[in-house]
Amino acid sequence: MKKIISKSLFADHDIEQFIGLQLRYGVITASTIVLIGGLVYLNQFGGLAIPPYHHFAGTEAGFTTVGEISTGLSSMNAKGIIQLGVLVLIATPILRIAFSLIGFILEKDKLYICITMVVLAVMMVSIFGGLKV
Amino acid sequence: MTILAFTLILLAGAYLAGLVGSLTGLGGGVVVIPLLTLVFHVDIRYAIGAALLASIANSSGAASAYVKEGITNIRLGMFLEIATTIGAVIGALIAVYTPTNTIAILFGAILLFSAAMTLRKKNQEALTKGSKASFRLKLNSSYPTKDGEVAYQLKNVGAGFSIMTLAGIMSGLLGIGSGALKVLAMDSTMHIPFKVSTTTSNFMIGVTAAASAVVYLQRGYMDPGIAFPVVLGVLGGAFTGSKLLTRLDPKVLKYIFCVAISFVAIEMIYNGYNHQF
Numbered sequence: 001m002k003k004i005i006s007k008s009l010f011a012d013h014d015i016e017q018f019i020g021l022q023l024r025y026g027v028i029t030a031s032t033i034v035l036i037g038g039l040v041y042l043n044q045f046g047g048l049a050i051p052p053y054h055h056f057a058g059t060e061a062g063f064t065t066v067g068e069i070s071t072g073l074s075s076m077n078a079k080g081i082i083q084l085g086v087l088v089l090i091a092t093p094i095l096r097i098a099f100s101l102i103g104f105i106l107e108k109d110k111l112y113i114c115i116t117m118v119v120l121a122v123m124m125v126s127i128f129g130g131l132k133v
Numbered sequence: 134m135t136i137l138a139f140t141l142i143l144l145a146g147a148y149l150a151g152l153v154g155s156l157t158g159l160g161g162g163v164v165v166i167p168l169l170t171l172v173f174h175v176d177i178r179y180a181i182g183a184a185l186l187a188s189i190a191n192s193s194g195a196a197s198a199y200v201k202e203g204i205t206n207i208r209l210g211m212f213l214e215i216a217t218t219i220g221a222v223i224g225a226l227i228a229v230y231t232p233t234n235t236i237a238i239l240f241g242a243i244l245l246f247s248a249a250m251t252l253r254k255k256n257q258e259a260l261t262k263g264s265k266a267s268f269r270l271k272l273n274s275s276y277p278t279k280d281g282e283v284a285y286q287l288k289n290v291g292a293g294f295s296i297m298t299l300a301g302i303m304s305g306l307l308g309i310g311s312g313a314l315k316v317l318a319m320d321s322t323m324h325i326p327f328k329v330s331t332t333t334s335n336f337m338i339g340v341t342a343a344a345s346a347v348v349y350l351q352r353g354y355m356d357p358g359i360a361f362p363v364v365l366g367v368l369g370g371a372f373t374g375s376k377l378l379t380r381l382d383p384k385v386l387k388y389i390f391c392v393a394i395s396f397v398a399i400e401m402i403y404n405g406y407n408h409q410f
Contacts, residue, residue: 016200016201016203016207017201019197019200019207020196020197020198020200020201021197023193023194023196023197023200023339024193024194024197026193027190027193027194027197027368030190030364031190031364031365031368034360034361034364034365035361035365037357037361038140038361038362038365041136041357041358041361042136042137042140045136045358046135046136046137046140047135047136047137048135048136049134049135049136050134050135050136050139050358051358053173053174053175053176053179053356053358053359054174054175054176055176056176056178056179056353057353058352058353059351059352059353060353061353061356063357064350064351064352064353064355065351078357079357079358082357082360082361083355083357083360085364086186086350086355086357086360086364087350089186089189089190089193089364090186090189090343090346090347090350091343092189092193092339092343093189093192093193093339093340093342093343094340094343096193096339096340097211097214097340100207100211109271111270111271112208112211112271115211115212115215116211118215119211119214119215119218119340122215122218122219122222122344123218123340123343123344123347125222126218126221126222126225126344126345126347126348127347
């Protein structure tokens with residue numbers, strides 16, 4: 001009995017350590033990509049006048065979908081690189097939910113497997129649900 | 134002004150925003166929105182997009198440390214994330230139909246409320262007898278303190294969950310972490326010790342912000358030219374702030390900043406009222 005308890009505690013602690021590391025490296029990776037893209041952006045456009053940011057262009061500005069961002073990346077477009085960093089940043093907490101789910105599965109915590117699935121489902125609806133009104 | 138000059142000034146401004154946000158506990162995103170709109174006259178929608186990204190970066194960066202120390206209540210965070218993510222998606226959807234001036238006024242009001250919340254008395258006491266729901270949902274836990282592990286239990290789970298939904302809606306609508314509302318739900322309503330409630334709130338902000346960020350990204354709220362200096366600046370400022378916090382007790386600073394931010398909030402409301410956005 002004692003052994004089982006200590007084993008499950010160990011798993012709990014382990015997954016917490018792992019989530020901590022995953023969050024940290026996600027942010028470090030994202031900000032490094034954003035920094036690289038930003039330096040390329042300044043190198044390419046630094047001397048130009050600032051765009052009219054007081055006017056909201058919406059999706060016309062481009063780089064609002066994964067498709068557009070990957071096209072921008074293949075041509076080494078600075079804005080494409082920055083937006084890749086943005087994608088990595090947004091993905092970091094979403095990935096964290098997925099890892100928590102694995103943690104709860106390892107602990108065989110049925111209630112929290114369900115709760116985590118609900119949160120993950122809301123995220124998926126938000127990503128793929130065509131909420132582009 | 135050239136893009137280079139704009140980027141450098143914005144980087145410095147975002148750094149200060151991150152620093153002030155971290156020292157006051159308001160979060161860098163909240164400070165960066167008035168900076169972008171009032172000082173740089175950037176459309177509030179770009180400001181919201183950039184602030185959301187800054188919130189995700191801040192939350193994830195800080196959460197990594199707290200999770201490892203075992204202060205964050207991950208089960209509680211996960212349970213309440215149902216409320217905040219659903220709220221955030223609703224908020225992001227309402228945002229399309231809300232005039233920018235209304236958003237500015239609402240933002241000012243939340244900012245005032247948040248500044249007041251950071252100055253209130255904090256709940257240090259651990260509740261020893263929780264409600265039935267807290268047991269059923271396995272929300273009661275313990276956290277490490279200087280005098281060893283302290284166990285705590287919580288109550289008013291339903292009320293806390295409802296406030297969290299509201300916090301999520303505000304977060305999605307205004308592009309902020311709405312940490313103040315989250316702490317109100319956990320600290321004042323569910324009676325969670327404030328160290329657990331602040332770290333768990335911070336843990337949830339990343340996921341909440343990501344839920345609305347994906348919607349905003351697809352709508353073009355995230356401009357690379359603004360996102361780049363804002364994310365890096367706020368992250369750097371928050372990092373410096375967290376280092377400073379361990380060395381000094383910023384009580385006086387906190388009061389000064391909260392008063393200053395209240396004036397900024399009033400200006401946001403005033404400008405929104407006069408249709409300046």
